[in-house]
Amino acid sequence: MEAGTIPWQQPWKQGEAVRSLSIPKNLTTGKKYRGVNILLLWLTAEMQQYPTNEWASFMQWQDKKEAVRKGEKGTMIVYYDTIKREEDGEEKIIPFLKTSFVFNKAQLANYEPKPVENDGKPLANLVQRIEKANVFVDNTGAIIQHKEPKAYYNRLGDFINMPPPELFFDLPTCTATESYYSTLLHELTHWSGDKKRLNREKGKKFGDTKYAAEELVAELGAAFLCAELEISQSPPEDHAAYLQSWLKALKDDKHLILTAASEASKAVDYLQGLQPTS
DSSP states (O other), X not given: OTTSOOTTTGGGEETTEEOOOSOOEETTTOOBOOTHHHHHHHHHHHHHTOOOOEEEOHHHHHHTTOOBOTTOOOEEEEEEEEEEEXXXXXXXXXXXXXXXXEEEGGGBTTOOOOSOOBTTBOOOOHHHHHHHHHHHHHHHTOOEEOSSSSOEEETTTTEEEOOOGGGOOOBTTBOHHHHHHHHHHHHHHHHHTSTTTTXXXXXXXXXXHHHHHHHHHHHHHHHHHHHHHTOOOOOXXXXXXXXXXXXXXXXXXXXXXXXXXXXXXXXXXXHHHXXXXX
């Protein structure tokens, strides 16, 4: 961020080739990683150019009869555990953060690269992916209008306003249509935080800590949703201003990235819960 880039946007496109767009998952359990662990694994995958989103611990790979290459380093992930402690005659459950290390499938001794795939399936063409995103948004039931050339969620009226699609344009990392939908998914994450839904607190004005925190939740929520829907994300309209507000908030609260990423995953869960089950 201090270098002026949003570090979790790069993993979706590299040059002209679309790389893995998926949320990282554990190969043994089949479960997708959540919260800040998504960011930790995305960033490692980008730095090391891993073409797969499959991860597991050293022991989990051993259980699969797979060997991690000698000299390979694991990537740290975090999770919460609890301890019981007696205070003033009462037993209290206290959460604390623990760490573990996982290895990407590309770090295995017998790994052989395959053509770019997404969860083992060829990446759908852009038309199919946009249609999927459109259906996802429609299923939420959110009110979306196009009355102003600005993107925002109005909490008082409980509606999203979007600029008309024709006002969006191609960017180096995404098409105009992807830019429209990634912006819409950002606002949809805001929509999920309404008091009738997940009841997240939002600041009063741009630049205050709570406002920056909610914007970070929306940005991460959009990133996670774009990954699930296989579309590339566009940067915020006022890129530099958002980066500065996030940097200040992150420096003021060292745990903010953990909280924001967790809230973003909850928002994704909520929006996915509005989708038909069949």
